[in-house]
Amino acid sequence: MEIAQLLERAQSVKTHALTLTAAQKNEILCEMADTLLENAQRIMTANEQDMQKAKSQISETMLDRLMLNLSRIEGMAQGLRALTLLEDPIGQELSHVQRPNGLVIRRVRVPMGVVAVIYESRPNVTSDAAGLCLKSGNVCVLRGGREALATNREIVKALHAALERTGHPCELVQLVEDTGREGAAALMQARGKVDLLIPRGGKGLIQACVEQAKVPCIETGTGICHIYVDEAADLSMALEIVDNAKTSRPSVCNAAEVCLVHASCAEAFLPMLKERMELKRTELRLCPRAAKIIEGTTAGPQDFDTEFLDYVLAVKVVEDLPEALAHIRSHSTGHSEAIVTSNEQTAQRFMDGVDSAAVYVNASTRFTDGGEFGLGCEMGISTQKLGARGPMGLCELTSYQYRILGSGQVR
């Protein structure tokens, strides 16, 4: 189907999605979990075909992301069931005033409308995104990676079976078959037809959206996260935090890429850091000052602007807090930053001076996550300030509408 036609269909069921009750949405979600499991064998067969085709073209890591087995499909079903436990955000009254002229002005939470999601190889995103959009009253249009097309088709077929069984239109969840650049570009340009575009993927995809998108768009996921070890830091706490933020899962966006160290504790801290990072087989890329204190690779010009997503940590010694803040302002992607300090005033100055979605005092950046924040789920981490910021749960997929009740008022 042409994307324009598919978006028209999506637009046509917006009111249906908005007016679904919480009970109806939960019924659909449970049914979707069931139909995913009932169709697990077909999904896995399609996934095997995708894997065969992709084998010669993509890396081991990418292949692992693409792969589905029964346990992963069970996880997807479980994810859908978990959404039924969350509160329905739609219809919530955000404010309510009665004006002197008698007008009652209510600000009511409404869905964004048609949410398009562009993502890469992981097919579990297909059911996750569909479930999140459904529960938040949105219609979704999903455009997964080319290498996962057969798998995604079977997943969406299973989701459609659930919509049919519960008597709701299949247009609530649609898959874009055009997995080429044109498909993505058509979504980015579909003004008035896509109410929100969420690109989930690497730097290239996000950049393409920034350059080309004419529809409202939320940038997600690029994280050059910093840990600043202050002069008033508990150095053993700092070591655990840097270690965790760097090495517990280097491939994710909330992992740290850069450690800034106050000059007054650099001589004490850097040898500790070097020892621990050797244990964790993590390479250090050092600024000239750090290189005078410990051994390691000298940092190149790009090392403080790279999301390594790997066992690599850039290290820089700074003279003071203002230098740390200036460095972060120039190099951060606005995701998550942390300070380790026991000085409350310094912590406050750090929070005021850092313009990122999440800012931590004495904790690892790895906590920037919908589940860890108590949102129960997550569509991604927004690194922008317009609209949702930080982890995007159900509320972050909504807007609001003023609903004004009068009795003939004129102005």
Add this chain to the structure above:
Amino acid sequence: MEIAQLLERAQSVKTHALTLTAAQKNEILCEMADTLLENAQRIMTANEQDMQKAKSQISETMLDRLMLNLSRIEGMAQGLRALTLLEDPIGQELSHVQRPNGLVIRRVRVPMGVVAVIYESRPNVTSDAAGLCLKSGNVCVLRGGREALATNREIVKALHAALERTGHPCELVQLVEDTGREGAAALMQARGKVDLLIPRGGKGLIQACVEQAKVPCIETGTGICHIYVDEAADLSMALEIVDNAKTSRPSVCNAAEVCLVHASCAEAFLPMLKERMELKRTELRLCPRAAKIIEGTTAGPQDFDTEFLDYVLAVKVVEDLPEALAHIRSHSTGHSEAIVTSNEQTAQRFMDGVDSAAVYVNASTRFTDGGEFGLGCEMGISTQKLGARGPMGLCELTSYQYRILGSGQVR
């Protein structure tokens, strides 16, 4: 000054703006009101120069928008003082949770950062926008119309005098001297330097922003607003509401441009409407069905997609509520729509089916306004769903940041 340099300066005082206390902001606002009045004569002299230059080039209406006299300058000063009475939105805690691991996660309201405003001839916007940005903790970069440049320079000089007297950096409020297209384009493209762009102006400006902007942008102000007179409407109430929405101030964005009438009351309502609109010297542009009932100009193909901003009203007879909703969905700009009905279920279906910032039951669309909504002030009316929607007061110029306090937590 080059725009890049000006934006660097603006960025450099973001933390200063964010950390201003409410008392400091109010002191600056009062001082700005004083310096505007102290410099009224210089501002009026500059305004006369602007008026002389513009006289041969722009219309009477535009000239009136450009004109400042003492009473208008007093109004600007009063606008700044009025802001001191509003609550400071910055630092408000929007949520606060303590997680089982002991992390305290606070969602705190923060400014957007550097807000750029592109506007047209009215010079009062210069002080209004500066005041709104200051009170909401933002740094502002103002780019007014070419024809108001001398006036705007004097206004900004007066505002700077107030910043100097109170000991704050003048970079908090800056004027872009390049009033050509390049100046606007440079702001639209300044990724990472403009945190929010607000175009205030006509369709051409908004369209240019949609096409060119690479910075976060809020579309404001285009309003093709509809009034739907339902079969269950009190027709005399409907007449007053349509009359008010159309004729009380046709040049503003919340004025109605289109009246939809249910077929079952068209024969009764349209003659009433024709009589009243003749009294108000308002031209009707009629769909074929309406033209069978009353006399008037036949509507052309563009008449249901035009923001007339004038004494012109397009009229269409619809068979039922779904046809009214379908028409609104195809032709609305997402600003404000109203239904006149005494049927509560119909009213609910109308609100659920209309995807606009404000939706009215039995009241005029003219109430979509920051003052009327009780926000105390307004930067414009957002017609988009990402970020602020509807009237933009102080809170609508803010974002939020997660501030997480730990004691060494790792994941």
